[in-house]
Amino acid sequence: MTLHAMEAPSGRSHGQPKTTKFVLILIFVTLVFLTIIPVFYPLLGYPLYLLKASSPKPSPTTVYDDSPEPELRSSIKISQGEECDIFSGEWVPNRAAPYYTNTTCWAIHEHQNCMKYGRPDSEFMKWKWKPDGCELPVLNPAQFLEIVRGKSLAFVGDSVGRNQMQSLICLLSRVEYPIDVSYTSDERFKRWKYTTYNFTVAYFWTPHLVKSGERDDDGPTQTGLFNLYLDEFDERWTTQIEEFDYLIISGGHWFYRPSVFYENHQIVGCHFCLIENVTDLTKFYGYRKAFRTAFRAINSLENFKGITILRTFAPPHFENGLWNKGGNCVRTKPFRSNETTLEGDNMEFYMIQIEEFKIAEREGRKKGKRYRLMDTTQASLLRPDGHPSRYGHWAHENVTLYNDCVHWCLPGPIDTWNDFLLQMLKMEGVRSHQERLYSGDRRMRFK
Ligand SMILES: *[C@@H]1O[C@H](CO)[C@@H](O)[C@H](O)[C@H]1NC(C)=O
Numbered sequence: 001m002t003l004h005a006m007e008a009p010s011g012r013s014h015g016q017p018k019t020t021k022f023v024l025i026l027i028f029v030t031l032v033f034l035t036i037i038p039v040f041y042p043l044l045g046y047p048l049y050l051l052k053a054s055s056p057k058p059s060p061t062t063v064y065d066d067s068p069e070p071e072l073r074s075s076i077k078i079s080q081g082e083e084c085d086i087f088s089g090e091w092v093p094n095r096a097a098p099y100y101t102n103t104t105c106w107a108i109h110e111h112q113n114c115m116k117y118g119r120p121d122s123e124f125m126k127w128k129w130k131p132d133g134c135e136l137p138v139l140n141p142a143q144f145l146e147i148v149r150g151k152s153l154a155f156v157g158d159s160v161g162r163n164q165m166q167s168l169i170c171l172l173s174r175v176e177y178p179i180d181v182s183y184t185s186d187e188r189f190k191r192w193k194y195t196t197y198n199f200t201v202a203y204f205w206t207p208h209l210v211k212s213g214e215r216d217d218d219g220p221t222q223t224g225l226f227n228l229y230l231d232e233f234d235e236r237w238t239t240q241i242e243e244f245d246y247l248i249i250s251g252g253h254w255f256y257r258p259s260v261f262y263e264n265h266q267i268v269g270c271h272f273c274l275i276e277n278v279t280d281l282t283k284f285y286g287y288r289k290a291f292r293t294a295f296r297a298i299n300s301l302e303n304f305k306g307i308t309i310l311r312t313f314a315p316p317h318f319e320n321g322l323w324n325k326g327g328n329c330v331r332t333k334p335f336r337s338n339e340t341t342l343e344g345d346n347m348e349f350y351m352i353q354i355e356e357f358k359i360a361e362r363e364g365r366k367k368g369k370r371y372r373l374m375d376t377t378q379a380s381l382l383r384p385d386g387h388p389s390r391y392g393h394w395a396h397e398n399v400t401l402y403n404d405c406v407h408w409c410l411p412g413p414i415d416t417w418n419d420f421l422l423q424m425l426k427m428e429g430v431r432s433h434q435e436r437l438y439s440g441d442r443r444m445r446f447k
């Protein structure tokens with residue numbers, strides 16, 4: 001499946017830090033810290049929206065146990081004994097959005113600059129995510145930057161990960177633009193710095209998460225045939241991340257493409273490679289192994305003290321055909337949660353991620369590694385209207401992914417993923433506060 005994901009972001013990057021209303025912001029942030037202390041409670045296992053859905057679901061193939069889980073999902077405590085899963089909810093109108101445009105933000109990737117390419121409707125920008133039973137605040141850029149002061153955040157994944165990073169840069173641009181501090185001129189490995197806040201954002205391009213290479217640029221579906229070394233680290237990112245405070249790891253769409261799987265330096269099978277005597281193990285096999293190896297890489301890093309956030313699979317929305325067979329996404333409104341359901345490949349990808357995440361978390365916990373889930377799947381599933389469709393390029397341009405129902409227009413629904421991110425960062429603050437209270441001086445305990 002997909003993509004013009006291989007393409008580099010257009011080089012319209014010139015740092016232009018804005019002067020900030022610094023004192024006001026400080027006062028504001030202090031107030032926010034004093035008022036927002038959402039108490040944070042564990043929410044175990046699978047998300048509520050899978051449990052509450054009415055129709056029977058295909059069950060995952062892998063067995064998982066029900067041993068007690070740590071606080072993997074972010075939830076907000078509403079009242080005694082009641083929690084709110086921020087990832088389960090509905091889209092509601094938001095007249096205040098969007099918070100930036102293609103003229104105020106230079107970080108929008110060419111292929112996600114939908115207004116530039118003539119997208120006629122703009123209602124898709126005017127929604128906000130409303131979790132069932134609580135509120136998810138829209139990202140406050142000053143507050144975000146204050147929380148990440150002196151920290152670093154890396155996006156590890158494919159062009160959808162880059163899409164989220166660019167959304168973040170645009171959302172923060174009301175306060176400050178970062179400067180380019182990349183260590184290479186390779187556009188697939190970017191590093192940005194917010195000088196006022198000493199905050200670094202990086203992007204590591206690794207569409208398969210493991211070591212990979214193109215075996216044939218044509219292949220059975222004319223989208224390339226890839227060699228995936230399923231048990232080998234992609235050192236382009238695994239050697240670079242130790243110093244980071246937060247990793248947001250994601251992946252998905254590239255596993256649709258034909259590929260040959262290697263383990264222990266031998267071909268063990270493939271996904272739709274059509275090579276004689278090579279067993280087709282399906283894309284799910286490659287996907288599971290790739291996540292397993294990526295998490296193993298993280299758990300093996302002695303000096304990595306950061307938090308690993310899995311950003312779950314964001315379903316594509318091709319209708320009336322496959323991506324290369326005339327499929328398109330022409331809706332202009334979100335779904336309500338009762339109008340669609342996670343199923344088929346999307347469900348399988350999602351379940352594989354959750355299962356591998358739990359395994360990794362359990363392993364990592366022994367070594368002091370911390371994992372969190374940013375479960376964007378349901379919110380994204382409900383946004384068939386948020387993709388570029390044919391407005392990711394000029395109509396006459398001959399691009400591989402003509403109708404793009406994978407990436408997200410900016411501004412657009414992907415901005416909400418950064419609302420999730422801020423909420424999760426705030427909860428980390430509460431969590432470490434609680435840990436100090438409970439592990440340290442007993443006299444400081446409440447009650
Ligand atoms: C921004 O979008 C408008 C249409 O809303 C378009 O005319 C313009 O070229 C775009 N500008 C940039 C810098 O992308």
Ligand SMILES: *[C@@H]1O[C@H](CO)[C@@H](O)[C@H](O)[C@H]1NC(C)=O
Nearest residue numbers: 149150151152197198199200
């Ligand atoms: C900036 O942050 C880094 C950690 O990301 C830290 O090592 C460094 O000392 C900080 N620099 C300043 C000037 O605060």
Ligand SMILES: *[C@@H]1O[C@H](CO)[C@@H](O)[C@H](O)[C@H]1NC(C)=O
Nearest residue numbers: 267273274275276277278279
């Ligand atoms: C495939 O396997 C068959 C049976 O073992 C063998 O005769 C044939 O030569 C193999 N083909 C290739 C290309 O290895």
Ligand SMILES: *[C@@H]1O[C@H](CO)[C@@H](O)[C@H](O)[C@H]1NC(C)=O
Nearest residue numbers: 054090335336337338339340
């Ligand atoms: C979905 O829920 C909404 C509001 O609760 C309701 O108005 C609508 O009829 C429902 N749609 C379906 C397809 O069940």
Ligand SMILES: *[C@@H]1O[C@H](CO)[C@@H](O)[C@H](O)[C@H]1NC(C)=O
Nearest residue numbers: 222395396397398399400402
């Ligand atoms: C688009 O490009 C591909 C390969 O680059 C070519 O095979 C195809 O004929 C082109 N289609 C059109 C309509 O120009």
